[in-house]
Amino acid sequence: MRDRGIRETRVSVGNGLFVTFEGGEGAGKSTQIRLLADALRERGRTVLTTREPGGSPGAEAVRHVLLSGAAQEFGVRMEAILFAAARSDHVEEIIRPALLKGAVVICDRFMDSSRVYQGVTGNLELPFIEALERVAVNGVIPDCTIIFDLPASLGLERVRRRASAAEAPAGQEVELDRFEKEELETHEKRREAFLDIAAADPKRCHVVDASAAASDIAAAVLAIVEPLLPRSGGGGPDTEAAQ
């Protein structure tokens, strides 16, 4: 991702704050999103938590196609376009309206995941990724992106442990999703690519050590986000997008 800076055209979206959480597999993003949302609600903020791929009914329909691997045989270009289609729907149906109402929107993965998974490890050329990103986000660029950094081996170990505890009947193989199944080397490349994005855009991106204790990570995340909060609490329903 070095020297692959994507030009971002940001539009002003109401009085809200748009925060995205990014990183490799098993980095603990979901737990930290919940902790951040709780902390902000305690401070009287209106918070919407959401995720990608998905977050709106249309995007959730595409999520299954992508994560089951059903689109894999049609190639990474096709997958990238599907991620972008899902993102566009999510932005226009859920994220932009919430920001316009003044909410803090916290999204589990967003455009940086496409830059890394489809762009860097999918080997898609930058102008193609850039064009899809421009159309999909349509000016809705995160105000703040927290990158959860973790050795890929540790992240994958966590994913496998979690999946076996939650899903696999005794003695059976755990079913990982299409991206979790890839080689360790690919996951390490993604870690590097996320760090490169952070280095190229230090104003937007903040790296946290995802191997630390959950409470320490939560404190670090809050210390990054709190100073960015707009003055007033914002309106609209305090809610979670369709998941």
Ligand code: TMP
């Ligand atoms: P998750 O819900 O476990 O994070 O799974 C989402 C998977 O989809 C994860 O492996 C990363 C992948 N992904 C992409 O490849 N590109 C994208 O743009 C997004 C949002 C996710």
